Amino acid sequence: MPTCSICYEPFKAPISLPCGHVFCRECIRRTVDSIKSCSVQHWCPTCRVPYSVVTLDPTLIPPYLRPHIQPAIRPILLEDSNTTTSPNAVPSTSTPPCVDASASPQSDLGRAQAELTALRLSCATWRRRAEVHAAANAGLLGFARATKDAAVRMRAERDEARKQCVVLKRKISDTMCVESMLLPPLY
Structure with missing residues (x-):
């Protein structure tokens, strides 16, 4: 066992x-x-x-x-390999239930060819669906890459705009400071 x-x-x-x-x-x-x-x-x-x-x-x-x-x-x-058939048991001469004794090789061949045709049609359908799915995935991947690239580009533009804003604020404060030193105070 x-x-x-x-x-x-x-x-x-x-x-x-x-x-x-x-x-x-x-x-x-x-x-x-x-x-x-x-x-x-x-x-x-x-x-x-x-x-x-x-x-x-x-x-x-x-x-x-x-x-x-x-x-x-x-x-x-x-x-269970320990179970043995009794010596008086008669071997079965009937055909297995999945085999039709009256079926001719020609009908088996026709049935097999019909099954093969159906399988080929099914394969072709699934292959077309897989190709459509692959194309859709490729399109989505391209869109995702473009979106990621745009996000990186926009971050770089935002960072550059922040730097320019800091520079302009510095210039404004420097200009205000110079003007306040040059103008006499108003009493």
Whole structure:
């Protein structure tokens, strides 16, 4: 029976991390809870590969993407290798449920070609969306750079205007001082 590398006991409610290492659910929960900082990223106790403990709300994921989104921590079912089939057991001759015994290779080929065409159309759609998104991001990055450059330029102009203001105030005070010395006092 395989054992957990944290508690060294047979798996109880085994889960798999994205790196493929398997642990008991409770062992990983304790490991995550033992970390003091509130972080959503943790590291596999065996290989130190990062994984996220955040679970996505399926209602926020578009329905057509849900089959492709996997949680980082997945429960798994381990078959017990100690269980053996009885000597009287008759091997099953039925076909697996996913295979249609009456399906011809031609219909399989047609179905596969239709799926391939649908996947190609879907890929093309997503590629176009990605290109639009990339162009929008590039435009936003250009706008952000221009805004930053304008802000730097405006700060430099402000600093120069402040310097000129200080110089002009000095000239005014010097002029006032000279005029007060040259003019006789009015009694």
